[in-house]
Amino acid sequence: MKTLLYTISFLLSFGVFAQNQDLFEKGNAFYNDGKYAEAIDNYQAILETGQQSADLYFNLANANYKLNNIAPSIYYYEKALQLEPNDNDIKNNLAYAKNMTIDAIDVIPETGLAKLIHNFTDKMTFDGWAITSVVFVFCFVILFLVYYFSYSTGIKRLTFVGSFVVLALVCITLSLAFHKFNLDKKDNPAIVFVQESKVRSTPNPKSEEAFRLHEGTKVQVLETYNDWQKIKLTDGKTGWVISDDIKMLNEL
Numbered sequence: 001m002k003t004l005l006y007t008i009s010f011l012l013s014f015g016v017f018a019q020n021q022d023l024f025e026k027g028n029a030f031y032n033d034g035k036y037a038e039a040i041d042n043y044q045a046i047l048e049t050g051q052q053s054a055d056l057y058f059n060l061a062n063a064n065y066k067l068n069n070i071a072p073s074i075y076y077y078e079k080a081l082q083l084e085p086n087d088n089d090i091k092n093n094l095a096y097a098k099n100m101t102i103d104a105i106d107v108i109p110e111t112g113l114a115k116l117i118h119n120f121t122d123k124m125t126f127d128g129w130a131i132t133s134v135v136f137v138f139c140f141v142i143l144f145l146v147y148y149f150s151y152s153t154g155i156k157r158l159t160f161v162g163s164f165v166v167l168a169l170v171c172i173t174l175s176l177a178f179h180k181f182n183l184d185k186k187d188n189p190a191i192v193f194v195q196e197s198k199v200r201s202t203p204n205p206k207s208e209e210a211f212r213l214h215e216g217t218k219v220q221v222l223e224t225y226n227d228w229q230k231i232k233l234t235d236g237k238t239g240w241v242i243s244d245d246i247k248m249l250n251e252l
Helices: 004-033 035-045 056-064 072-085 088-098 112-121 126-149 153-186
Strands: 191-192 194-199 207-214 216-225 227-232 240-242 246-247
Touching: 004 035, 004 056, 035 056, 056 072, 056 240, 072 088, 072 240, 088 126, 112 153, 126 153, 216 240, 216 246
Parallel strands: none
Antiparallel strands: 191 216, 191 246, 194 207, 194 240, 216 227, 227 240
């Protein structure tokens, strides 16, 4: 019975994959013909099946960019960048899309050691650092075994020093993995999806207006209260917006 269920499940998943591949190719064909709205419909149909990939988000962003859909293009470039953080094509196109936004918000720069650690941590994902750490653990075990069973003084000395170096690298990569995990946990970005959003000082439509934001601007969500989200900008300003005004990047 279990074998039959696994077989049916496999065939269904294979069928969905084939269907999505067909939709992706049709979307690409529409895009190449300049039919960007039709391309978006095909890409969105793939997303509705639960499948996601950097290529899918990238193409979806490109099609929205061609139609001057500011918020969706930035949103999907950001989604693609989450999956492929070192992809230069995504970064370049995202920069072009951001040029269409109205809000010019300063960035409070990190300095010194904090900036160095942050930049180095972002070189890889949490999974990347964790896998690197496991590889170093494996190397440490090999070096230790060679040291333990070797009769050569030279080899013992070399593997002894090497094992300590690799052990240090294990500690460093593990620390970077946990640091990346904590950074990702605190990172809760969203994109403004309305033409103009009034940011309030408190989660109340009658409260004082702090400032206004426009479509495509990226914010950090700090907390939620009923239908309101407390946001923070890169310049340090905070305020409350209606939840419907923004779209969370960490959600499908």
